[in-house]
Amino acid sequence: MHVHIRTKIRNIYSYIEAAAIMIGDDVFEVHGGMFQDHTHFVNGVEKAELPSSFGGRFQITLSNGGHDEKFRDFYTLGVGKDGHDSIIIKVKRMIAVNFEGATSSNFGSSEGLIGDYETGSRLGRDGKEIQDADAFAMAWQVGPDDPVVLSPKEGSIQYPAKCKMPKTTF
Numbered sequence: 001m002h003v004h005i006r007t008k009i010r011n012i013y014s015y016i017e018a019a020a021i022m023i024g025d026d027v028f029e030v031h032g033g034m035f036q037d038h039t040h041f042v043n044g045v046e047k048a049e050l051p052s053s054f055g056g057r058f059q060i061t062l063s064n065g066g067h068d069e070k071f072r073d074f075y076t077l078g079v080g081k082d083g084h085d086s087i088i089i090k091v092k093r094m095i096a097v098n099f100e101g102a103t104s105s106n107f108g109s110s111e112g113l114i115g116d117y118e119t120g121s122r123l124g125r126d127g128k129e130i131q132d133a134d135a136f137a138m139a140w141q142v143g144p145d146d147p148v149v150l151s152p153k154e155g156s157i158q159y160p161a162k163c164k165m166p167k168t169t170f
């Protein structure tokens with residue numbers, strides 16, 4: 001399983017403008033953000049009917065956020081055998097990616113920007129800890145050996161170009 005996000009810098013902050021999950025050959029993407037409506041793709045088909053089977057044994061569902069004022073829609077991909085481990089992509093003005101009910105049986109070998117499952121340590125691709133947050137982020141930029149999960153977008157940073165960092169932070 002691969003989970004990728006694409007961020008966009010806006011003034012002094014950045015936000016997730018797209019998120020994608022790849023399991024086997026199947027790819028689910030959500031695009032949207034600050035000043036645009038969001039949309040989803042299943043294997044390249046925009047606004048594919050949901051619920052949809054995914055990755056050979058999983059289901060993607062779309063539900064309304066209800067009383068959650070922060071998010072309008074929830075895309076849920078249940079990945080656990082018992083249905084408790086889920087990846088939820090929440091959307092309103094921004095996109096958020098949450099791993100809920102995650103267990104070591106499904107996410108114990110995870111690596112990348114979410115850190116080590118057990119300790120949360122920032123580990124590089126070589127397994128060594130990286131203290132500097134910027135260096136850690138750059139170490140996990142999608143590279144030539146990674147699968148293409150997010151569809152290309154004009155103006156977005158793609159390897160071999162390096163990700164842009166905000167000029168200031170608060």
